[in-house]
Amino acid sequence: MPNNNLAAERQARVAEAMDRLGAIEKTHGGTRTGVDLMRDELLQLAKYKRLFVTSEFEPAKRGTFKDFVAYRLNEEDGSDRALYVSLALPGKSSPPHNHNNWAILVGLEGVEENRLYRADPEQGFQQIDSIEVGPGVGLGLLGDEIHSIHVQGEGDVPVWQLRFYERALELQTDRVQFDESGATTFFPPNQNTKDATVRTEQTNDAVAQS
Numbered sequence: 001m002p003n004n005n006l007a008a009e010r011q012a013r014v015a016e017a018m019d020r021l022g023a024i025e026k027t028h029g030g031t032r033t034g035v036d037l038m039r040d041e042l043l044q045l046a047k048y049k050r051l052f053v054t055s056e057f058e059p060a061k062r063g064t065f066k067d068f069v070a071y072r073l074n075e076e077d078g079s080d081r082a083l084y085v086s087l088a089l090p091g092k093s094s095p096p097h098n099h100n101n102w103a104i105l106v107g108l109e110g111v112e113e114n115r116l117y118r119a120d121p122e123q124g125f126q127q128i129d130s131i132e133v134g135p136g137v138g139l140g141l142l143g144d145e146i147h148s149i150h151v152q153g154e155g156d157v158p159v160w161q162l163r164f165y166e167r168a169l170e171l172q173t174d175r176v177q178f179d180e181s182g183a184t185t186f187f188p189p190n191q192n193t194k195d196a197t198v199r200t201e202q203t204n205d206a207v208a209q210s
């Protein structure tokens with residue numbers, strides 16, 4: 001059952017964070033500095049783990065929706081910016097891809113390895129880094145940066161993150177994935193998103209059916 005006090009505190013913390021994130025973006029835009037400052041802001045929000053890692057949010061059933069679900073936390077305000085709490089099951093991975101917008105991942109519980117890549121006309125396509133995104137660790141990606149994800153852990157214990165995107169997932173219809181040669185193809189976003197801004201019976205039914 002929803003905990004109304006928890007949901008109210010979560011919405012208030014999210015609203016405060018969105019105000020600060022908006023101020024950072026207004027000053028710095030989607031630059032390296034701006035994205036890293038927004039990542040640091042979200043690391044502060046992630047300290048309120050008890051507001052996000054709760055039984056209100058259930059993982060996708062194994063084998064459905066690519067073992068992923070994201071619950072939207074912020075109200076649409078005309079900016080397209082979207083903050084989610086995401087749950088991914090161990091073993092889930094994605095191919096190297098970009099987002100064509102900035103994206104910020106911050107760990108809440110469990111670990112997701114992010115491999116970073118460079119597509120260089122002369123040096124070819126190669127991995128350049130690996131970051132274990134877990135509690136206290138965040139990663140900010142610019143629109144043209146390339147990553148793949150590899151969810152760690154055991155069994156069906158989900159890995160939890162806060163994810164903040166320049167555009168909501170359903171709007172990211174121009175993402176590109178890369179094969180080992182660097183060749184690109186269209187990479188559709190995972191659209192298994194649910195609205196957690198208002199807890200309703202309808203939302204809970206939708207969760208039960210996923």
Ligand SMILES: [Fe+2]
Pocket residue numbers: 097098099103147
């Ligand atoms: Fe991604």
